[in-house]
Amino acid sequence: MGNSRHNRRAVLQGVAAWGAAGLLGPAMAQTGKTAWPSKPIRLVVPFNAGGATDIIARSVGEVLARRTGQPVVVDNKGGAAGILGSDAVAKAPADGYTLLLSLSTSMLINQFLYAKLPYNPQKDFALVSQIAAAPVTLVVHPSVPASNMKELLAYVKANKSKLSYGSWGVGSYAHLAGSYMSKSMDADMTHSSYKGEAPMIQDLIGGQLQLCFSSALNTRPFIESGRLKAIGVTGLQRMKILPDVPTIHEQGVTDEAYSVFGWVAMGAPAGTPQEIVDALYAHLREIAKDPKVQERIAGAGFIAMMNSPQEFRQNYQRDLPVWKALVETAGARLE
Incomplete structure (x- = not known):
């Protein structure tokens, strides 16, 4: 009897220790005979270090490591608009130890942009969670006589072939949305493509461009200083860092072109086992409550989501035809 009580006490102490470490419940998902995770997790970011996606990956990875008791190594595998890193994850073992943290560009839009893609976004990934929505701002040079979206559209329509808009590359949202605006208004605007947002914003401030879509992280300082004028933000929800700027939808x-984000x-x-996907999402749901993670998501101009795999799949299928139509309208095609 004494040994029985001792063994029972040892088991209870062990269970309590696992619970305290945050490993009980979802993290007990099994792959064969081993609880996941039992070794370090590699979180691939298919972009260079230092960007907003990388910052969010490191914030999420830090808390995930704390919760699982295993290191989470952020691996920046940049190049080819997110294709290289995304392809590496698509071809990795489906065991829960190689994960992707990326943008809609590589996980959805690239399939319509590129004639040849080494992976199939619809077939090669298990969708875990949309971490954050990434709407952008629509800004104009102060000389543009418009203060809201309807005034801007009227101005664009009335000045056919006279206006220019910028983007951070062919196939970027800035290009697709600008092209949609031009064609829907029969405005024949000139598209200027840049290697990044910074030079695009500088040309907008300098008057070489009249308008562009760009991240709040880049436009906010100039909106606040009056060097740029904010017309609205995309998506259906205002940004915390620009609470006074209304959405285009409101x-x-x-138009879906401006509501999509x-x-x-x-x-x-x-092929990653569903129990691992569910365990991972259970951790993400709790990570969403972390103040530091919330602060970094909002600071990047994003809106926290952390939705379930099912909600992610539903949103993906809803947005798929919208992005496809935008790419086709813009005539964007890359090799």
Whole structure:
């Protein structure tokens, strides 16, 4: 009897220790005979270090490591618009130890942009969670006589072939949305493509461009100083860092081209056991409550989501035809 009580006490102490470490419940998902995770997790970011996606990946990875008791190594595998890193994850073992944290560009939009893609975004990833929505601002040079979306559209329409808009590359949202605006207004605007947002913003401030879509992280300082004028933000929800700037949708312009938004999301190789995906999402749901993670997501101009795998799949299928139509309208095609 004494040994029985001792063994029972030891088991209870062990269970309590696992619970305290945050490993009980979802993290007890099994792959064969081993609880996940039992070794370090590699979180691939298919972009260079230092950007907003990388910052969010490191914030999420830090808390995930704390919760699982295993190191989470952020691996920046930049190049080819997110294709190289995304392809590496698509071809990795589906065991929960190689994960992707990327943008809608590589996980959804690239399939319509590129004639040849080494992976299939719809077949090669298990969708885990949309970490954050990534809406952007629509800004104009102060000389543009418009203060809201309807005034801007009227101005664009009345000045056919006279205006220019910028983007941070062919196939970027800034290009697709600008092209949609030009064609829907029969405005024949000139598209200027830049290697990044910074030079685009500088040309907008200098008057070489009249308008562009760009991240709040880049436009906010110039909006606040009056060097740029904010017309609105994309998506359906205002940004915390620009609370006074209305969405384009709430201004009565409800075109899907302006309501759709990019996102930062986590995926895994297709075939990853559902119990691991569920365990991972259970951790992400709790990570969403962490004040530091919330602060970094909002500070990047993003809106926290942390939705479930099912909600992610539903949103993905809803947005798929919208992005496809935008790419086709812009005539964007890359090799």
